[in-house]
Amino acid sequence: MTHIDVEILRTRARDGDPEAQFDLALRYSEGTGVPESPATAFRWLSKAAEVGHVEAMGALGRCYHGGLGCPEDLGLAIEWYEKALGRGADDVHADLAQVLCDERAEAHRDIERAVRLLREGWDRHEDAACAGILSELYEDEFRDEAESLKWARIAAEAGDGAAMVTLGYRHRFGEGVERDLKKMLYWYRRGAEHGDATAIANLAICYQNGEGVKVDSERAYALREEAAEMGHAGSRVWLAFALVDGTGCEPDPVRARGLLEELAEDDPEVAHDLADRLIDGPGLDQDVEAGLTWMQSAADRGYAPALTYLGVLAWYGKFVELDRAHALSLYQRAMELGDPYAVANVGFATLGGDEVPRDAQRGVELLVAAAEKGNAHAALWLAERWLEGAQDIPRDPARAVQILETCVAHEEDGDVLFHLAELVRDGRGVERNLERAMDLFQLAEINGRDSRVERGLLRRELR
Known part of the structure; x- marks a missing residue:
């Protein structure tokens, strides 16, 4: 014009x-x-x-x-x-329903009306967005996995990119459907073809990890670039760290640090991760002073893992003055913000009576709470004791399996997945299932735990 x-x-x-x-x-x-x-x-x-x-x-x-x-x-x-x-x-049913579901709109919140609006939007106009939001509501509000899956399929077939991502994710992890990496790739690729940035980023993860395709770091990098150009924030961060590590590209730590510092200004999580690399991590020249400044910046913005990180430094006197009372106060602040690593650290301190009165029951309760939110250290510690029995912790193999499953449902960890795979393979605390054990060993490999020997032995047994 x-x-x-x-x-x-x-x-x-x-x-x-x-x-x-x-x-x-x-x-x-x-x-x-x-x-x-x-x-x-x-x-x-x-x-x-x-x-x-x-x-x-x-x-x-x-x-x-x-x-x-x-x-x-x-x-x-x-x-x-x-x-x-x-x-x-004919295009506001989904918009109005989203506001009616918004927890911030307490005076106006009306989930039942939102569902009616979404169904009406689908029935009258076949609005894919309406079907996609219905899928999310049935998952998050009504805990109806079957209905959620039904609407996700309807939305995906109608062209909703977010629903395609959901179906890909479900097939990747076997949530409500059989785990199937071919179907995962199908839906991620369809989402990418529809221009969904998250689908493109998830497809990059597949090439990065070798899930359903051969590992191809350069392809992963190219897909991340495409997603980042579309505004996918996680891909911008990934690309910056790829420059640190040389993943799919030539390493360029100077440029990487500049990009990360720019991103860290607006994102406390990036500030935390940058600080970790500057203080004690690979890829960037060590700069403890700058690292501590960035970590404090993330903590000041209420990022709980940064508070926990500073607490660990104070607890052990690493790069800062040893001050366990200060460390516990930092852990407490991080706990209030829901950080499972802080919960675990206080749990272990309570078990050992370090700077706090010893209380085995309270310590175990804290470790369970941490494990249930994805803390691998707590989950593995508890599982080991429930498998064999220990002082203050009676033997309970079924509970060992349960805590590992709950942990990885919140956050994938290679060691937790590997240990869970061993228990499923051996039938300890759970029914023996070699196919599922194979899947778990594969996920452990993807998450950094070498399981080639175990998978090789399982293949022979499955023949």
Whole structure:
């Protein structure tokens, strides 16, 4: 669109033409032919919506919903979505349902109505987004895996990229379906073809780990670049660390550090990971002072693992003054934020009576809580004692299996997966299942634990 075309459109908009106002708003929203300006887009949408432009009403609801060019206001978002719906809009069912499901909109939250809206949106318009959100609701709100899976399939077949990712994930881990890496790849590839950045990133993981395909680090890097260009934040971070380690590319630690420092300004998790590499990790020249500064920055922003990390340094006096009382206070703050590693550290301290009164029962309770949230150290420690029995911990092999399964459901860990595979293979605390053991050994390998010998022996037994 030329400058003259924009001025003609602007004149029509100023003269009160709602279609021109809506068109001009879209151009400011996207930066097409004019400088991108969410606030200006919001102003023109408001004018068009006030005189009954249906598409503008829905778009204005999205502005209030996401705080685009205006302060976020879920009540006003609902109001404008309702107006658009009342005027026959066919594209706001999913938007309105999402606000009604938003935990921040307590006064307006209505899950049952959201479900009705989503079903209506699907029945009337076959809106893939409606089917996709229904799948999420049945999974998260109603804990109905069968219904969630049904709607995920409907959404995916209708072209919803997020649902394709969900199906790929389910087939990768065997959640509600049989584990099948071919089907995983099928859905990730379909999602990638539909332009879903998460599907592209997950496909990169497959090439990185050799899941369903041969390991191809260069292909993984290229896919991550594609996802990052589409705005996938995790891929931007991955690419920066790939430059540190030379994964699929030539290592460039200087450029990598610059990229990571840029990302760390806005993301405390990146600040934590960068700090870890600078303090004690491979790939970057050691810079303890800068590392501690970044770690403190992440902690100051409420990132719990950073508090735990600083606590560990204080507990052992590594790079900082030894101060276990301070370490425990940092662990306590991290525990309040839900960090399982802090919970485990306090649990072990309580078991041993280190700086706190010894209390075996409380210590075990804390370790169980940590393991159930994905702490591998706690899970392995507990499993070993439940398998054999120990002081204050009676033998219970079934519970050993249970704690390992719960742990890896929250966070995959190669050692936990390997140990669980051994128990499933040997039938200790669980029914013997060689096929499942093979899958678990494969997952352990993907997560960094060498299981080639165990898988080779299992293949012979399975023949």
